Amino acid sequence: MRAAVFHGRGDIRVETVPDPVVAPGELLLEVHVAGICGTDAHEFSDGPHMMPIHTKHVVTGHVGPMIPGHEVTGRIVEIGDGVDGFEIGAVVASGGGIWCGACQACDAGRTNLCQRYSTVGLSRDGGLAQYCRVPAMTCRAIDQYGITEDTAGLSQPMAIGVHAMRRGRLAAGEDAAIVGAGGIGAFLTYAAVQQGASVGVVDLDVDRLEVASRLGAQQTHVASQGSAAEAFADHDLEPAVVYEVSGHPAGLATALELIQPGGRLVLVGLHEGNLAANARQLTLSEIEVIGTNAHVCDVDLPRALELLGTRSTPWDDVAPVALPLDQLVSGGIAPIVKGSSKQIKTLIDPWSQSVRATKMTG
Ligand SMILES: [Zn+2]
Numbered sequence: 001m002r003a004a005v006f007h008g009r010g011d012i013r014v015e016t017v018p019d020p021v022v023a024p025g026e027l028l029l030e031v032h033v034a035g036i037c038g039t040d041a042h043e044f045s046d047g048p049h050m051m052p053i054h055t056k057h058v059v060t061g062h063v064g065p066m067i068p069g070h071e072v073t074g075r076i077v078e079i080g081d082g083v084d085g086f087e088i089g090a091v092v093a094s095g096g097g098i099w100c101g102a103c104q105a106c107d108a109g110r111t112n113l114c115q116r117y118s119t120v121g122l123s124r125d126g127g128l129a130q131y132c133r134v135p136a137m138t139c140r141a142i143d144q145y146g147i148t149e150d151t152a153g154l155s156q157p158m159a160i161g162v163h164a165m166r167r168g169r170l171a172a173g174e175d176a177a178i179v180g181a182g183g184i185g186a187f188l189t190y191a192a193v194q195q196g197a198s199v200g201v202v203d204l205d206v207d208r209l210e211v212a213s214r215l216g217a218q219q220t221h222v223a224s225q226g227s228a229a230e231a232f233a234d235h236d237l238e239p240a241v242v243y244e245v246s247g248h249p250a251g252l253a254t255a256l257e258l259i260q261p262g263g264r265l266v267l268v269g270l271h272e273g274n275l276a277a278n279a280r281q282l283t284l285s286e287i288e289v290i291g292t293n294a295h296v297c298d299v300d301l302p303r304a305l306e307l308l309g310t311r312s313t314p315w316d317d318v319a320p321v322a323l324p325l326d327q328l329v330s331g332g333i334a335p336i337v338k339g340s341s342k343q344i345k346t347l348i349d350p351w352s353q354s355v356r357a358t359k360m361t362g
Pocket residue numbers: 036037038039070071157
């Protein structure tokens with residue numbers, strides 16, 4: 001099969017490699033689309049950090065060149081021993097993350113914090129290939145959700161957005177602010193709006209804010225044009241929950257200006273080093289600071305698929321095209337590294353020879 005293989009920093013090659021062999025508990029998927037995100041871009045430009053290229057992964061045992069792709073949607077072509085509830089030919093979305101089911105975190109239902117957590121496409125071969133084997137436990141059939149296969153390709157990042165939204169305990173009728181409207185920020189915006197919140201979104205990019213509006217944000221603010229806190233207050237938007245998605249110090253500063261006394265600050269974006277925050281403000285205003293990591297597959301992935309099916313307009317404003325493997329770096333990863341990506345979500349179709357338009361639900 002054809003696959004994108006990550007050999008090390010700045011080195012992804014499209015190669016012909018042996019087809020994967022399905023193991024017990026797994027499904028073999030003919031990949032329909034695989035999404036890429038900032039994590040892949042970071043591994044490419046600055047890694048490997050997570051991918052076990054040089055050091056054996058403690059859970060998966062993988063070491064050496066690896067196929068990335070942790071946002072995988074595909075058709076089942078083979079079913080491993082011991083798998084129930086799936087049929088050959090069904091299209092499934094995979095959540096990516098694999099948990100042990102036996103540790104304290106798994107017992108508590110927090111499978112994303114599993115002591116033996118690993119991820120398809122980050123700690124073992126993933127979906128930037130024509131075929132990919134995935135544990136059945138990470139998969140949901142998409143047929144009951146009334147969405148296209150391309151739309152299902154958005155379900156893993158949507159699950160991240162759903163999980164972040166839930167971490168903030170956002171309730172209907174509350175106001176929320178989201179700082180950063182890129183991939184996860186866009187999905188989080190939609191999840192928060194569908195939760196019944198009034199949502200304000202801040203970003204530097206006018207185009208991203210335009211999409212945020214289409215996803216239901218009531219207010220948007222261009223970060224370079226004065227205080228977001230003042231602009232939102234003028235429109236009576238008083239966020240009980242502020243989501244910092246940008247991962248940048250300036251985004252955190254904006255989030256801390258936006259947060260109301262007694263509010264919840266959810267740190268979604270990954271920050272380098274220590275946070276610059278006024279501890280006095282956090283204490284005296286009783287601010288809760290909340291982390292969020294990946295998603296709880298059994299809860300967040302079904303909800304993500306459900307949400308993808310509720311939008312009345314198509315998702316092609318979020319992901320207008322799917323790229324062939326040959327354009328993974330030039331058209332997908334490199335623009336994300338440079339911050340010049342024109343699309344909110346980049347999908348790869350490993351069977352396509354050229355750029356194709358996506359077929360989105362709506
Ligand atoms: Zn991702």
